[in-house]
Amino acid sequence: MIATEIHLRQPDWLSDWLQQPAPDSERGRLGEVLALAGENIRRNSGGPFAAAVYALDTGERLSAAVNTVVSNHCAAAHAELQALSLAQQTLGNHTLAGRACVLVSSSAPCTMCLGAIAWSGVQALVFATTRADVEKIGFDEGPKTPAWRRQLQQRGISVRGPLLQRQGQAVLAGYRGPVYNGHNL
Amino acid sequence: MIATEIHLRQPDWLSDWLQQPAPDSERGRLGEVLALAGENIRRNSGGPFAAAVYALDTGERLSAAVNTVVSNHCAAAHAELQALSLAQQTLGNHTLAGRACVLVSSSAPCTMCLGAIAWSGVQALVFATTRADVEKIGFDEGPKTPAWRRQLQQRGISVRGPLLQRQGQAVLAGYRGPVYNGHNL
Secondary structure, X not given: OOOOEEEEEOOHHHHHHOOOOOOOOHHHHHHHHHHHHHXXXXXXXXXXXXXXXXXXXXXXXXXXXXOOOOOOOOOOOOHHHHHHHHHHHHHOOOOOOOOOEEEEEEEOOOHHHHHHHHHHOOOEEEEEEXXXXXXXXXXXXXXXXXXXXXXXXXXXXXEEXXXXXXXHHHHXXXXXXXXXXXXXO | OOOOEEEEEOOHHHHHHOOOOOOOXXXXXXXXXXXXXXXXXXXXXXXXXXXXXEEOOOOOEEEEEEOOOOOOOOOOOOHHHHHHHHHHHHHOOOOOOOOOEEEEEEXXXXXXXXXXXXXXXXXXXXXXXXXXXXXXXXXXXXOEOOOHHXXXXXXXXXXXXXXXXXXXXXXXXXXXXXXXXXXXX
């Protein structure tokens, strides 16, 4: 029997987390996302990455997600792709373009999440750690264009980062779980 | 209330389709995928794109998917990303690397699906239509590196295409639905 539905679940502990009010500054949002990445390591619920989408007008949190590649049996279950998709589920629309939003991410996007950002309708990206930081612990960014920042900006999406980079590096350094770059079993 | 689960459903008509035996040649597989893209247009269930994953040893169909961006309220619900994710659900593993598989797609991948291919563990990609064919009907490929074929091949993923290109172009030419490149509402 082959699957005809994809069901991506965030870990149960995240629902409790979401009871907290959303942070009210960019620094606070990045801090929240880095704390979520750290919590995902501690709970052993996925890779050392987290992301969230916030409305730029009210500061409302429209989604938050951690990496769940292994638990959801889905190589696409990266934090950024899920945070964008969850925000679209929250709004009930395939695009976020009707509401000015920012994607805040613990790391710069891989190729797949870069594409997901371009399609999402999000207006801004803010991230903590860089390609080199992520490669240092064994993860790959994939076949990504070096001109990615400019190409997002040309599509009307502003890009800021690295910010709180040392704090982000400390989170990455604490990860001891599997590295799953496509051909690792 | 914000969403904490992403549930991507393929259209009901696809389940009936999957009762048919899988085609037993590369040409037959491409023909199946192009027929699925055409059916998605006729049924008005999504964009003019389809993809499927087949095991290279037995020819077994491990997944098939059509584009469901609008119906699933999810900009990431492209055919290729879903076909790869569904095959992983079928196998119960986040990587396809334990089983030699091919992704057959109606079009060359966008940036997001290119990244998804790199992470999926798939061994081969075969596609029908090109970037220019897709751009002709208004879709964008996103911030994609021009070196994408070589970069997949460097990761051990073979790439073949365009194949059955005219047949694929005819399918694309029949599409009259929405074009959803991120910032289109």
